[in-house]
Amino acid sequence: MSFEILEGQGRDCLVVDDSRVVRKAARRLLEGFGFAVREAEDGRKALEACRDTVPDLVLLDWNMPVMDGLAFLRAARAEIGERRPVVMLCTTENTQERILQALEAGAQEYVMKPFDAEILGGKLAQLGLLREAA
Template identity: 70%
Template sequence: MIAMLKGACLVVDDSSTVRKAARRMLEQLGFNVREAGDGQEALNACRADLPRAVLLDRNMPVMDGLVFLRALREEFGPDQPVVIMCTTEAGTEQILEGLEAGAQEYVMKPFDREVLASKLAQAGLLPA
């Protein structure tokens, strides 16, 4: 049985391995997934077709996650799309910086489907 689609999610990470793993998890949770390898690609993708959600890596070349997030919020407003910042940095300062830039949630790498589903539910994208 195919899950009802929850909308589009853009996975933004410079690691193709992380993008593929996240894509698999998100598709299993019912999302239509697109990918971007850096913040500039992601901003272009959002301008072409704004997704419902963005799973965003913090540290990337070309345009990092924070620069992308600030540009996204300036262009599209504070609420849409929902952004979940994804990183290996566990420091409170880094987490607060991401949330203050406009992320609704934060998930630590590595994560599994259950952790991701929990964060999506906390962000209002899946039933709790």
């Protein structure tokens, strides 16, 4: 299954994860879908990056030093707004309580690590950012 960015949709993504390996893997997948990718290793740097240019999509880890994903999400929603950027939490946190906490804080989607192109593409398609290629 392959995916492509919908015409007229944003192409800027910020990948936020304290693991360089995860950032690199996510970058490769997202660039394969046609996104321009920036990276940040913690929530504080991600918030600074969003202040410079608000991305269309944030792929966000939960557990990070300095500022975790949930703190970033709350700060970004308070400062930037509730609808933009689209935020997908990518984490190992898998309890229903944690998922609800993330969604209530303003995440639009949630994906478990590890993920692959099909899983990530499917989630992005659910968000209306990709479509299945013909």
